[in-house]
Amino acid sequence: MVLLFVSLAMFGNYYVYDSLWPVVDLMRTQLDFSYQQIGWLSTAYNIAALMVLLAGGYIIDRWGTQRAIVVFALICLMAAVLTVISSRFEVILAGRFLLGIGAEPLIVAATTVLAKWFKGRELSFAFGINLSISRLGTASADWSPNFAGGLYATWHDPLWLATGVACVSVTAAILYWVAEKRATGRFQLATPSATEKLDVKSLYKFSASYWYIVALCVVFYATIFPFRTFAIDYFQQAHGVTREAAGLLSSMLPVAAIILTPLFGIWVDKVGRRSLFMAVGTLIMLPLFLAVTYLPAGPLVQLTIPFIGSEPVPLTLLIVIFMLGTVFSLIPAVMWPSVAYIVDGARLGSAYAMMTLCQQIGWAVVPLAIGILNDRNAAGPLNPGGYAPGMWVYTGLVALGLYFSFKLWQTERGPNGHGLDGKTMHLGS
Incomplete structure (x- = not known):
């Protein structure tokens, strides 16, 4: 109950x-x-x-x-x-x-x-x-x-x-x-x-691997959630789909998280390779926002969610959003638990508090920037190209995330690694 x-x-x-x-x-x-x-x-x-x-x-x-x-x-x-x-x-x-x-x-x-x-x-x-x-x-x-x-x-x-x-x-x-x-x-x-209160004085004690994960967290959520803010309107205005179809497309991200996040968690716990998974997930994400901007829409296909509805949507949009939903499930399933493996348990509260604080800052700035870009470029159904600068912002953020995930993978393979790519590890090692 x-x-x-x-x-x-x-x-x-x-x-x-x-x-x-x-x-x-x-x-x-x-x-x-x-x-x-x-x-x-x-x-x-x-x-x-x-x-x-x-x-x-x-x-x-x-x-x-x-x-x-x-x-x-x-x-x-x-x-x-x-x-x-x-x-x-x-x-x-x-x-x-x-x-x-x-x-x-x-x-x-x-x-x-x-x-x-x-x-x-x-x-x-x-x-x-x-x-x-x-x-x-x-x-x-x-x-x-x-x-x-x-x-x-x-x-x-x-x-x-x-x-x-x-x-x-x-x-x-x-x-x-x-x-x-x-x-x-x-x-x-x-x-x-x-x-546990955020201990600012001890932040310098966190390892480089921790800060790479924080940086990846910031750019990942500063991309996904601001995109969701404008996604339904963007699908309607730039791609001419109905509100109902746009809602079904947008819902694929949380639906994927409901289904796939625990499955990815089980998989990663079994095979390890946590830093590699984060890098691969970011690499998959890199071309997606440019794909919805520049690729042909493709033929209409039927998107059906049982008990909710069925609407025709462009094939390119469906593929891109499906892949984005997969990444939205994979990266958080690996990223958040990884902090517990590289930070001492006594300081885990401070580590997660700082990570969440940085996440909120990035998430706060990007929607406003995207809104300004859409206005300045007169984005709308008569000018769908006006949405392109915002899509380049998302792509630039993902490119930063790819850099941070690569640096994490590189660090974890070196002498200062915490064993993130191992199958079995001790918390706070």
Whole structure:
């Protein structure tokens, strides 16, 4: 019950965040928003997330998970309401900022809940289920033009649907509180260790391999998530596909993550070669954004997702997005666990905190830059070439990632390696 309720709370959190992307074109036509303003709606979330990250887990430790998860779910609900109640850009921007304030601590609180309930009781399985249901929220937002197509006559009706999903998230959080309160004294729960604060003074002690992984993390997420911000609108404007087809295409990234990430994790644990996998994944990713820009669209093929919908899409787009979804599953499955193998366990909290901090900075900057480029180059259905400069930015970031992954592979093959390419290793070696 706890796993179900916490996962449903996360489902709503992810849905609300991603619900904005299918209405980008409607905001541009009905509200006259520029691409730069759309970029700000993504960046505002990350700026708020950075502020929360610097605060660490103090509030959660102080309030306890029961109160914290309900409060942060309520903040996400208020953010959803604030995003939809007004057509003024400043109000919608404030809603996205407030969502960042609530959503990031909600993720931390959910992680803490799982650690309390499942440590020593299939913790990895619980995390996997939670992540799968969370990613389903992202996919459902992409699918909403299919199952709720009647709402897409205006920009705000789909966001009212997202507000309803946020209510489900709050209800699930309250039910978790009730479930844990009733379980008090009946179950012996693990006590999570205190949240480790980011120790800036000791950062110079991290190895070169750690910083190469951090650099790869920054450019990888600064490419994938900003691309998703504009993806549905880009597919519509530059390639002439319907909103429903664009949503199905965009959803292939989270769907791939749900299915393939644990499978890649099992595979890499078995064969090792972690730094090599990261380099190969980045190499596969390198030509993809230029491919969707310059290659012929190819014939239309039917993309079908059971129980959701079936739409014709250009073959080139389908192949590229399928490969991007594969990379989106492979690199995180290797990258995040690798940190635990090269950083001492006592400093792992600082290592992940710094990695996440850097990730959010990159993620905050790129959507705004892409929005500015799209505006300056008059990108749109009458000028699809105007999207090309943004695609070159993504490609340049991936090229940087390929360099960092190569340096990681080179370092790990040398005398200062940590055995990332071995089959069996000790954590924090």
